[in-house]
Amino acid sequence: MKPEPLLDVAELSKRYVLKPQGSPVARLVRRLKKGPEAAPRLHAVDDVSFTIGRGETVGLVGESGCGKSTLVRLVARLIDANDGSIRLAGQELTHRRARDFATTPERVKIQMVFQDAGESINPRFSAFEAIADPLKRLRGLGGDALRAKVEETATRCGLPLELLPRFSHQLSGGQRARVGIARAISVEPELLILDEPTAALDVSVQVVILQLLEKLKRELGMSYLFVSHDLNVVRLLCDRVLVMYLGKIVETGPAETVFSHPRHPYTKALIAALPDANRPASERVRLAGEIASPVDPDPNTCRFVGRCPLARAECREAMPILEANSSGHAAACHFALPGKAS
Numbered sequence: 001m002k003p004e005p006l007l008d009v010a011e012l013s014k015r016y017v018l019k020p021q022g023s024p025v026a027r028l029v030r031r032l033k034k035g036p037e038a039a040p041r042l043h044a045v046d047d048v049s050f051t052i053g054r055g056e057t058v059g060l061v062g063e064s065g066c067g068k069s070t071l072v073r074l075v076a077r078l079i080d081a082n083d084g085s086i087r088l089a090g091q092e093l094t095h096r097r098a099r100d101f102a103t104t105p106e107r108v109k110i111q112m113v114f115q116d117a118g119e120s121i122n123p124r125f126s127a128f129e130a131i132a133d134p135l136k137r138l139r140g141l142g143g144d145a146l147r148a149k150v151e152e153t154a155t156r157c158g159l160p161l162e163l164l165p166r167f168s169h170q171l172s173g174g175q176r177a178r179v180g181i182a183r184a185i186s187v188e189p190e191l192l193i194l195d196e197p198t199a200a201l202d203v204s205v206q207v208v209i210l211q212l213l214e215k216l217k218r219e220l221g222m223s224y225l226f227v228s229h230d231l232n233v234v235r236l237l238c239d240r241v242l243v244m245y246l247g248k249i250v251e252t253g254p255a256e257t258v259f260s261h262p263r264h265p266y267t268k269a270l271i272a273a274l275p276d277a278n279r280p281a282s283e284r285v286r287l288a289g290e291i292a293s294p295v296d297p298d299p300n301t302c303r304f305v306g307r308c309p310l311a312r313a314e315c316r317e318a319m320p321i322l323e324a325n326s327s328g329h330a331a332a333c334h335f336a337l338p339g340k341a342s
Helices: 024-034 068-075 105-109 127-139 143-156 173-185 203-220 231-237 255-260 265-272
Strands: 007-017 041-052 057-061 083-088 110-113 191-195 223-227 240-245 248-254
Touching: 007 068, 041 068, 041 083, 041 248, 057 068, 057 231, 068 191, 068 223, 105 110, 105 127, 110 173, 127 143, 127 173, 143 173, 173 203, 203 231, 223 231, 231 255, 240 255, 240 265, 248 255, 248 265
Parallel strands: 057 223, 057 240, 110 191, 191 223
Antiparallel strands: 007 041, 007 083, 240 248
């Protein structure tokens, strides 16, 4: 029997209502003709489903604007979804509004490391206070127990104890990153969401932070949802990969399989963009055309059709669904490239 996943996301969607354009009279006429639902909507996340197993690291990749950050904020319960389900360890999380979720016991189980630690740490908090804050709010610790836990967590993250009294602006980028990680793991979550945790760091510091994250995962048994633009990092660290394009998951599968045998043309283009002096010219992919608008997209048209080298009439008439082969490697494409046999 297949074990229950730690995280089970099903048919998750997030749409933002946009301010209608035109004169007040034109907007009124449009509303009378089309009804109250006529306001344009930006489909940031559209019918997304995936799972994360216990102790598993899943990478989320895609171009800027594809919906990655919105998706992880939905999963972290920082914003509310319009539709869909988020279950953590079998427990539904969407039955409470995001604004109320921070005070629930489930908040302990899912934490997030943000892209820029300097921006996400309260500038009025010392490093000690930043790490202590979730322990006080979610674990109810205080006094000597609080200090001991903060110091233990800081040491685990490689942050010298003499730096704990310092404020964010007094720390280096790598030290701030360690504070952000320590703050997130202090309450010992089951799922840690990492939204490009090394993007603002020097390359040499990135390596150290990534090694730290690997060590913490082994020691604490956490699962990771890892968002990154660096595909080489995703290939090295992640067990599985989700490829996102304009609000939809277009490919998913084991990391090594996806990188060595991409099935969706968009995934192939992403991987082909990685620097490789040995790659033959015939394997280089250049995407032409325009990116489709995420505002009220046609539900019967593939989102990638305007840039896809494999596009046919069928792509404009039916939205492809995410279909997996025998090895669990799935692609949402009518003309998916051959995958690796299991």
